[in-house]
Amino acid sequence: MTFDQMLPIIIAALGSAGLWGFLSLRAKQSHEKSLKDDAKSAEFNDTLKEQVDRLSDKLDKVISDKEQLLREMSDMKAQLAEANATIKHLEELLRK
Amino acid sequence: MSGLKVTYKKVMSANGPAQMLTYSFWGVLMAGMFQGVCDICFPPELLLFWGTVSAAVVPITIWGSKGWLRNILLVDVVVSAYIMVVFLTHEPHTQEYVYYTLGSQGMEMANRGQSHSLSDWFHASALIWMTLHALYLADLTNRQILEKKRFTE
16 A cells, blocks of 8 residues: 555544544533533532521521410410409409 | 524534434435445445445444444544545546647647536535534534433432
8 A cells, every 4th residue: 555545544534533532622621511510509509408407497496486475475365364353353342 | 583593502412313314324325426436546345334334323323322323423434534535635547648739838738628527526515514424423422421421420
């Protein structure tokens, strides 16, 4: 095989290898960038999850405090009603 | 209306086996069309190999892995590029008498009408297109492989 016959093979092989090298490098870089973006996104999601958990705990505590306050208020109302009844009874006794 | 940007994005991430199958079909047709162009530079064995490589894209698309598909497309790139280079640098193998004419400019070789015809330009364009198309498909498959890897890692 002469050099003239080999030349098209060399040009085809080198040209294809060069173009493929460029394209595969570009694809690899894009893939690595996507992986990095995914990692950043995962970090952000973790922080967000932590915040949501913390807020959820706070909300549970607020709800439980509110329920306790309602219970105490209802106890106070009952005591007040009882005291009112006693006062009325004493007033009636005094009038007699 | 999709617009240029959206169309470009869709082309760059075109999924599905349709274009692999069409490419394979055109590859076989192209190999057949080069039969008889020059039996010395494009022997039947070379054209048969080129056609077989293009035809192999169909079963590999259906039953093969993405890696195999990318590799067969790269083989097609090299073969198409080789045929393209041979075609672009091709000189007719004629052994005919050379005629000279005596004109006002002195002795000149007679015009034998061997300039490139329109058909040659279209053949060359088709070869350039085939090479670039195979390269695009190989790149597309490679990106699909990397994308699959990203979601399984």
